[in-house]
Amino acid sequence: MKVTNTIKNLLLLCGSLVFLAVLILLLETALGRIFFAETPTGKLQLLFPPGSEESFETAEFSYTVSINQLGLRDREIDPARRPECRIIAIGDSFTYGFGVNLEDTWVKTLERRLRASGLDVEIINCGSPGAGPADYAWFAKKIIPVLKPDLVLVGLLQDDIGVGDPPLLETEWNDALAWIRASFPNIMRFMGQKQPWETTTGQPEEIAPSQVKSSQLNRELDANAMRVNLEQASPEARARFDLLEPVVKERALSGNLNPFMIVSALNGPNYYVWRLTLETNTMQDFIDRTAANLTYIRTVAEYCGGHAAVLGIPLGPYVNRHSHEAVQRLGFEVTGEMLTTDAPDRGTELASKQAGLPCRTATGAFRERADQEGLFFELDGHLTPAGHALYAETVSPFVEELVRTGTR
Incomplete structure (x- = not known):
């Protein structure tokens, strides 16, 4: 009799746990559908101004x-x-x-x-x-x-x-x-x-x-950034810039080359x-x-x-x-x-x-x-x-x- 009752209690416990698990999963699904949309429908600025x-x-x-x-x-x-x-x-x-x-x-x-x-x-x-x-x-x-x-x-x-x-x-x-x-x-x-x-x-x-x-504005912005960095550069960094080949200097000063690359080399030539x-x-x-x-x-x-x-x-x-x-x-x-x-x-x-x-x-x-x-x-x-x-x-x-x- 005790063994039978124990088995019944275990089955009841297992059934209750399964029912609870199913109930939790149903609640999780229902809340997801009711309260939390999968994808927003309006404008957001996750990284950049939208529509740019x-x-x-x-x-x-x-x-x-x-x-x-x-x-x-x-x-x-x-x-x-x-x-x-x-x-x-x-x-x-x-x-x-x-x-x-x-x-x-x-x-x-x-x-x-x-x-x-x-x-x-x-x-x-x-x-x-x-x-x-x-x-x-x-x-x-x-x-x-x-x-x-x-x-x-x-x-x-x-x-x-x-x-x-x-x-x-x-x-x-x-x-x-x-x-x-x-x-x-x-x-x-x-x-x-x-x-x-x-x-x-x-x-x-x-x-x-x-x-x-x-594209013209972006070139002007890069060219200006390069000029500002050169104006603020140390004598050693400026000397390194002067040693660059003409085509590199021309592209940097005209906004045809990312100024970050040149500035990184001038300030930290051992970067790599x-x-x-x-x-x-x-x-x-x-x-x-x-x-x-x-x-x-x-x-x-x-x-x-x-x-x-x-x-x-x-x-x-x-x-x-x-x-x-x-x-x-x-x-x-x-x-x-x-x-x-x-x-x-x-x-x-x-x-x-x-x-x-x-x-x-x-x-x-x-x-x-x-x-x-x-x-x-x-x-x-x-x-x-x-x-x-x-x-x-x-x-x-x-x-x-x-x-x-x-x-x-």
């Missing part, structure tokens, strides 16, 4: 940038249709696609490759020129809760580890609590569980007016070389800081029901002989070791491992074509359409596996 448009034309490229109603450099996102897998790509100008049209970026090229393999996916471009790891964490804070991606790709450039951005958030996260937040985000929000990345003011962010900039030694306390600290920012991104992604991964993006001087020679023309110091070392990738992999994120780099594929011209713009240094295509081809199997397996 810029044109660029230099000695190396010509392209146009259009910003959608969410403030991203991408097509308009249809709120009525969500694919089986929504992916966002966070990164800097190499993800944004500086120098190329939207459809030529690795983001959109990768999207086409995944769709051709039979996957119902969209990849939304969340890149912004000049950004670094702390910015990526800030982008995650603003964008992930709005778009609720299934997968977040963080495009980590090979020099991002050396940026040294302080972590956006240094809190240690409880894995069990993170799992609850990720599994039941709508219930957690309904209960008023605010996280550091969620607004506490309740007030929408003010949206700046849309901007329209012509010093990043090759990971064993220094400074680089170890930078790796830790990058890992903290990646951890932040992973936590936000999981809380909103998705997962994240890191894609290492190669820099020309580390993978291509023509780019290696070109940065020397800009005034940077170079060494032969730059084209063979695994230090930049190891930094990316170490930071990703510390953050608990899968990582894939593309250095090998680019070094196999180290003598090929046309993968990077000669002096500007960004990926060309051919470079974006090679990068998308290289990382496509890795991303496809993440999508098909839903790896967390």
